[in-house]
Amino acid sequence: MSKYDEALVLIIKIEQKYGSIGNCPETDTDLQKVRFLLGEDGNHSKSKKLNFDERQRIISYIADGYPPSRIAKFVKCSDVVVKTVANEEGVFFKPTFNYKIEQKGKPSYYFGRIKDLTPIFSETKTSAKFSTVSSAKIYLHRLGWKLTRGKRYWKNIADGDYYKTSQHKHFYQKQGEDSFKFE
Incomplete structure (x- = not known):
């Protein structure tokens, strides 16, 4: 099961429990799992703070021609973070x-x-x-x-x-x- 399928199962569970995802408290563990799976938690979000070495590693991997998903696995962040760094640094992804x-x-x-x-x-x-x-x-x-x-x-x-x-x-x-x- 992909992370998106797993997140969908958890969202359905939340809706059955609370009637709507909007009624779910922020402290609910299922909601926190959904956010983690979809890259919306504090450690994997677009706003994740990268140190200088992590940014340099991302730029180096981009120069080597790796795609965003592969770089995200190497650096342990989301694709969005990798793409944001590339955008901020003005570097482009090369094709596979x-x-x-x-x-x-x-x-x-x-x-x-x-x-x-x-x-x-x-x-x-x-x-x-x-x-x-x-x-x-x-x-x-x-x-x-x-x-x-x-x-x-x-x-x-x-x-x-x-x-x-x-x-x-x-x-x-x-x-x-x-x-x-x-x-």
């Missing part, structure tokens, strides 16, 4: 790369969706438009490439490798940690 293709002796390519592969093979005479992962794997295998799936973050991409997001029109080469292109 779900696919990687590689060929021995050549740079690897990282991308989020199978259809993002098309620009790589547009230079060849074949029109490579992939609709499924299995069709892409077969096609790429014939050309000597290996396609793998899995979540990869910005920090996992080596300098010299290429990346593409759904917002990019073509692949860019990674040249250092600060070389991500936002379009």
